[in-house]
Amino acid sequence: MKSYQKLSTDVSRISEAEEEGADGKPLCHQKLSAWWLGGGLLTVAALLSGVTVWVLGQIWWDQHGISYWSKCTSVPENRRFDCYPEKNVVVTRELCESRGCCFADGEMPLDRINGVPWCFYPPDFPSYTLGSTNETDLGLVGFLTRETKTYYPKDLEKLQLRVEFETDSRLHVKITDATDPRYEVPLDVPQATKRAENPLYSVEFCKEPFGLIVKRRLSGTVLLNTTVAPLFFADQFLQISTVLPSTFLYGLGEHQSNFLHNLEWNTLPLWARDVPPMESYNLYGVHPFYLLMEKGGAAHGVFLLNSNLMEVALQPAPALTWRTTGGILDFYIFLGPDPNLVVQQYQQVIGFPAMPPFWGLGFHLCRWGYGTSNKTWETVKAMRNFQIPQDVQWNDIDYMNGSRDFAVDSEKFASLPQMVEDLHKHGQYYVLILDPGISSVQPPGSYWPYDEGLKRGVFINNTEGKPLIGMVWPGFTAFPDFSNPTTHEWWLENLKHLHAQVPFDGLWLDMNEPSNFIDGSTEGCSKGDLDNPPYMPGILGGSLSARTICASAKQSLSVHYNLHNLYGLMEAKATSRALVEIRGKRPFIISRSTFPSQGKYSGHWLGDNQSKWKDMFWSIPGLLSFSLFGVPLVGADICGFSSSTSEELCIRWMQLGAFYPFSRNHNTQFEKAQDPTAFSPAARTAMKAALELRYTLLPLLYSLFHRAHLQGDTVARPLFFEFPKDEATYAVEKQFLWGRVLLVTPVLEPGADSVIGYFPKGVWYDYYTGSSVNSSGESLKMAAPLDHINVHLREGTILPTQKPGGTTWLTRRNPLTLVAALSQTSTAWGDLFWDDGDSLDTFEKGDYSYLVFNVTQNTFISTVLHSNTEATYITVDKLSVYGVREEPKTVTVSGKNWPFTYLANQVLYVNNLQLPLSQGFSVRWM
Numbered sequence: 001m002k003s004y005q006k007l008s009t010d011v012s013r014i015s016e017a018e019e020e021g022a023d024g025k026p027l028c029h030q031k032l033s034a035w036w037l038g039g040g041l042l043t044v045a046a047l048l049s050g051v052t053v054w055v056l057g058q059i060w061w062d063q064h065g066i067s068y069w070s071k072c073t074s075v076p077e078n079r080r081f082d083c084y085p086e087k088n089v090v091v092t093r094e095l096c097e098s099r100g101c102c103f104a105d106g107e108m109p110l111d112r113i114n115g116v117p118w119c120f121y122p123p124d125f126p127s128y129t130l131g132s133t134n135e136t137d138l139g140l141v142g143f144l145t146r147e148t149k150t151y152y153p154k155d156l157e158k159l160q161l162r163v164e165f166e167t168d169s170r171l172h173v174k175i176t177d178a179t180d181p182r183y184e185v186p187l188d189v190p191q192a193t194k195r196a197e198n199p200l201y202s203v204e205f206c207k208e209p210f211g212l213i214v215k216r217r218l219s220g221t222v223l224l225n226t227t228v229a230p231l232f233f234a235d236q237f238l239q240i241s242t243v244l245p246s247t248f249l250y251g252l253g254e255h256q257s258n259f260l261h262n263l264e265w266n267t268l269p270l271w272a273r274d275v276p277p278m279e280s281y282n283l284y285g286v287h288p289f290y291l292l293m294e295k296g297g298a299a300h301g302v303f304l305l306n307s308n309l310m311e312v313a314l315q316p317a318p319a320l321t322w323r324t325t326g327g328i329l330d331f332y333i334f335l336g337p338d339p340n341l342v343v344q345q346y347q348q349v350i351g352f353p354a355m356p357p358f359w360g361l362g363f364h365l366c367r368w369g370y371g372t373s374n375k376t377w378e379t380v381k382a383m384r385n386f387q388i389p390q391d392v393q394w395n396d397i398d399y400m401n402g403s404r405d406f407a408v409d410s411e412k413f414a415s416l417p418q419m420v421e422d423l424h425k426h427g428q429y430y431v432l433i434l435d436p437g438i439s440s441v442q443p444p445g446s447y448w449p450y451d452e453g454l455k456r457g458v459f460i461n462n463t464e465g466k467p468l469i470g471m472v473w474p475g476f477t478a479f480p481d482f483s484n485p486t487t488h489e490w491w492l493e494n495l496k497h498l499h500a501q502v503p504f505d506g507l508w509l510d511m512n513e514p515s516n517f518i519d520g521s522t523e524g525c526s527k528g529d530l531d532n533p534p535y536m537p538g539i540l541g542g543s544l545s546a547r548t549i550c551a552s553a554k555q556s557l558s559v560h561y562n563l564h565n566l567y568g569l570m571e572a573k574a575t576s577r578a579l580v581e582i583r584g585k586r587p588f589i590i591s592r593s594t595f596p597s598q599g600k601y602s603g604h605w606l607g608d609n610q611s612k613w614k615d616m617f618w619s620i621p622g623l624l625s626f627s628l629f630g631v632p633l634v635g636a637d638i639c640g641f642s643s644s645t646s647e648e649l650c651i652r653w654m655q656l657g658a659f660y661p662f663s664r665n666h667n668t669q670f671e672k673a674q675d676p677t678a679f680s681p682a683a684r685t686a687m688k689a690a691l692e693l694r695y696t697l698l699p700l701l702y703s704l705f706h707r708a709h710l711q712g713d714t715v716a717r718p719l720f721f722e723f724p725k726d727e728a729t730y731a732v733e734k735q736f737l738w739g740r741v742l743l744v745t746p747v748l749e750p751g752a753d754s755v756i757g758y759f760p761k762g763v764w765y766d767y768y769t770g771s772s773v774n775s776s777g778e779s780l781k782m783a784a785p786l787d788h789i790n791v792h793l794r795e796g797t798i799l800p801t802q803k804p805g806g807t808t809w810l811t812r813r814n815p816l817t818l819v820a821a822l823s824q825t826s827t828a829w830g831d832l833f834w835d836d837g838d839s840l841d842t843f844e845k846g847d848y849s850y851l852v853f854n855v856t857q858n859t860f861i862s863t864v865l866h867s868n869t870e871a872t873y874i875t876v877d878k879l880s881v882y883g884v885r886e887e888p889k890t891v892t893v894s895g896k897n898w899p900f901t902y903l904a905n906q907v908l909y910v911n912n913l914q915l916p917l918s919q920g921f922s923v924r925w926m
């Protein structure tokens with residue numbers, strides 16, 4: 001029996017000795033980077049001496065009687081990598097030692113899921129060894145081999161490691177089976193052709209045990225070091241760990257969690273799941289991407305391109321462990337160095353988001369349980385009567401006949417076609433819900449979607465090769481296999497039939513995890529390894545089939561086990577193509593389940609939240625996370641989905657929701673109405689004001705979406721993206737920016753008449769009055785009466801605004817007001833992207849206008865960099881300049897004297913300009 005006594009005084013000595021060779025250099029740290037490859041003998045010699053030192057070290061340890069247990073105690077608590085992550089197992093010493101791991105002393109923990117692991121790897125736990133490597137055009141390849149088996153079945157004994165220096169800021173590391181191909185995520189990723197010449201990173205390896213070390217060359221910061229724990233690559237258990245250079249970690253969705261992750265033994269499961277958002281469990285979408293802020297303000301990102309069930313374990317070392325149950329280890333590392341660039345570089349791999357139609361940025365209204373199209377129509381009319389802006393009306397599943405897709409209830413929703421026609425006549429739009437489950441029980445011949453689907457073999461099959469049957473809203477259903485191109489054709493034809501009946505403009509894809517009210521199928525699931533993998537991450541329900549279909553189900557591209565997390569992405573892709581085909585305009589799609597590259601096809605709403613103050617707050621971390629995931633078109637259900645809202649909550653939520661990139665008020669059935677017309681006149685007025693503010697700001701929002709589409713800029717932006725050196729911004733999740741321009745500080749608590757917000761260093765202007773505050777980087781308290789949301793303009797920006805109308809169709813014809821917020825050196829800049837708002841690929845075809853606005857030396861200049869006819873339809877009517885320190889004596893507009901107003905709070909107004917947007921102009925004040 002070994003002794004596990006702690007010898008704390010020995011700890012530091014032992015760990016130092018283990019990490020360093022005789023010359024003080026870490027043993028496992030010989031440079032094998034690609035630059036080294038040509039460098040030959042010297043390094044081989046160094047390696048050999050390293051090995052010698054290691055061997056001598058072992059002898060030294062033996063002579064000094066250092067045994068196995070001291071290696072265990074040498075591992076500091078925060079560096080314990082969990083050797084027994086199995087859930088719901090009481091780990092005994094026997095179980096732990098049977099894996100060759102260290103068992104810690106002390107009491108058996110009651111809850112070890114979130115605690116320090118009691119069973120952890122010793123530093124010499126067997127792993128893979130890197131053999132010699134060969135240089136390739138883009139980097140290098142090498143083999144990883146292991147001699148011993150792990151405690152999981154089907155270890156892969158020989159792996160191929162491929163390292164590619166794809167761009168100066170992007171490194172690609174791929175580890176897979178050296179002999180047989182394995183499942184890989186079918187994503188169109190860019191293929192580099194030329195090796196990066198001046199990479200921001202360097203790559204080194206530890207040969208035995210294998211480890212990958214990635215450093216930022218400029219600072220020497222170690223971004224990744226996977227030597228800290230053994231690599232596992234069994235058929236259904238792949239694990240790799242790394243230390244992190246800081247605790248400022250973001251991303252890894254979809255979860256209800258703080259924006260800045262907690263690294264105190266926090267494990268995040270990733271598996272698409274239909275559940276009302278709850279903390280620490282897996283939700284609707286899967287995004288294995290993180291962004292990390294390093295000391296000093298540089299940022300990097302890591303994307304694991306893998307679609308299997310996985311979990312990410314975070315620990316305070318700080319360190320991170322990926323555990324996935326299939327596929328390969330395919331990593332992209334993005335070096336930034338600023339966070340905006342990291343997210344752009346990520347989207348260069350997964351794809352940039354689609355440009356939404358302009359109307360998609362208007363206000364959307366929905367509820368489950370209008371019950372009839374007449375009632376839906378009445379709501380639209382009430383909104384018009386109160387002149388509250390609304391662009392889009394939606395219906396939930398109650399429009400369907402028997403909750404079946406593509407079948408409209410011809411009694412309760414008899415007037416639906418007329419309603420949609422009326423919406424279109426008013427420049428408004430209509431969006432319908434669709435669920436993937438296709439009703440399978442009606443008599444043959446009565447429901448084309450199922451009959452035809454069967455005939456064409458578009459459904460997911462069970463292991464016996466028959467359509468897998470589950471249960472969703474219509475009762476028993478089959479599930480379309482969107483990995484099959486035939487299914488896309490069939491889906492398109494169904495949508496065409498529906499569109500001929502109800503000319504919808506956009507689609508809402510719900511229940512696409514895919515959700516199933518019975519676990520697996522009507523016949524349960526198989527007993528095999530796919531339905532019961534040897535390792536089960538801690539997902540809700542504890543089983544792969546919990547509230548979804550069997551993992552063993554067959555899809556044309558692979559088994560559902562591999563494709564589950566891609567279901568929402570593939571459905572959105574099929575739907576996006578269908579909408580283009582049917583309408584010939586930009587598709588508008590909102591999807592519940594999402595995966596990397598989703599932004600190319602759809603936006604996302606944050607799921608079935610409740611009408612609670614806390615849920616309103618959680619929406620902000622949700623927004624910001626999806627900004628990192630390349631899905632900028634995102635918002636939560638304004639006023640909350642389930643349970644009843646209060647008037648106060650709904651006012652505050654409408655104010656915040658006016659700043660969601662995707663702004664929709666949505667309610668569940670049987671709850672009190674919560675659309676703006678349902679409240680008191682005062683509440684209605686406040687909600688209308690919030691929406692008019694949104695409509696006023698749409699030229700900015702639209703331009704931000706253009707930049708998102710063009711290069712992956714974020715729309716709803718975390719503060720630290722703009723102030724990466726200010727650590728006080730790292731945990732801000734109650735405020736956010738629109739681009740670099742506007743700071744939004746909503747009230748998130750009941751009974752408040754003020755709000756505290758953080759203002760990074762610099763001058764900030766009150767959006768409404770132009771009054772300024774010069775912040776030293778501090779939290780400030782502001783008045784926030786119930787009818788007011790605090791919005792501030794950042795110094796040095798120019799904001800294009802437009803007089804709001806009842807719809808974006810009306811707003812888009814109104815004149816612009818340009819608001820310049822001067823920096824401390826009296827400069828500012830901004831831009832405007834403008835096109836017809838709905839045609840496909842306007843930017844790609846050059847059919848757009850693009851303007852840049854600059855202020856220098858008391859002169860505002862509008863420069864038209866690209867123009868089309870759209871810019872000739874609108875005028876610039878007003879210029880507001882915030883922060884003009886001295887009262888001007890004269891103002892000239894393109895050389896001519898012009899009347900103006902100057903206010904004591906250093907605001908200059910120049911009105912009645914009526915300048916065509918399509919021509920450059922200048923305004924000068926002296």
Ligand SMILES: *[C@@H]1O[C@H](CO)[C@@H](O)[C@H](O)[C@H]1NC(C)=O
Nearest residue numbers: 132133134141142143160161
């Ligand atoms: C390296 O090249 C040699 C010679 O062509 C080959 O035998 C070996 O398999 C290659 N190694 C790897 C890791 O590809």
Ligand SMILES: *[C@@H]1O[C@H](CO)[C@@H](O)[C@H](O)[C@H]1NC(C)=O
Nearest residue numbers: 019026028213222225227228
């Ligand atoms: C990587 O981690 C190993 C194991 O903890 C350590 O010995 C080595 O010094 C680390 N390398 C770097 C560059 O930090």
Ligand SMILES: *[C@@H]1O[C@H](CO)[C@@H](O)[C@H](O)[C@H]1NC(C)=O
Nearest residue numbers: 256277606607609615618622
């Ligand atoms: C609302 O949903 C989003 C995402 O699904 C989640 O991030 C947020 O935490 C949810 N809020 C609550 C408390 O349910």
Ligand SMILES: *[C@@H]1O[C@H](CO)[C@@H](O)[C@H](O)[C@H]1NC(C)=O
Nearest residue numbers: 401402408409410411412446
């Ligand atoms: C619903 O569909 C069934 C079967 O096609 C049809 O007989 C029935 O009339 C429809 N009912 C309504 C209300 O549309």
Ligand SMILES: *[C@@H]1O[C@H](CO)[C@@H](O)[C@H](O)[C@H]1NC(C)=O
Nearest residue numbers: 372373374411412413414415
């Ligand atoms: C809807 O309104 C129309 C026109 O007022 C009326 O004829 C029809 O009966 C109504 N339908 C329902 C289902 O209430």
Ligand SMILES: *[C@@H]1O[C@H](CO)[C@@H](O)[C@H](O)[C@H]1NC(C)=O
Nearest residue numbers: 456457461465466554555556
């Ligand atoms: C499912 O079964 C149908 C026949 O029932 C067949 O046409 C189809 O190709 C099968 N699909 C898959 C992915 O196996």
Ligand SMILES: *[C@@H]1O[C@H](CO)[C@@H](O)[C@H](O)[C@H]1NC(C)=O
Nearest residue numbers: 828829852853854855861863
């Ligand atoms: C406007 O200002 C920006 C930022 O300072 C600068 O990059 C750009 O060249 C300027 N454009 C014009 C047209 O003056």
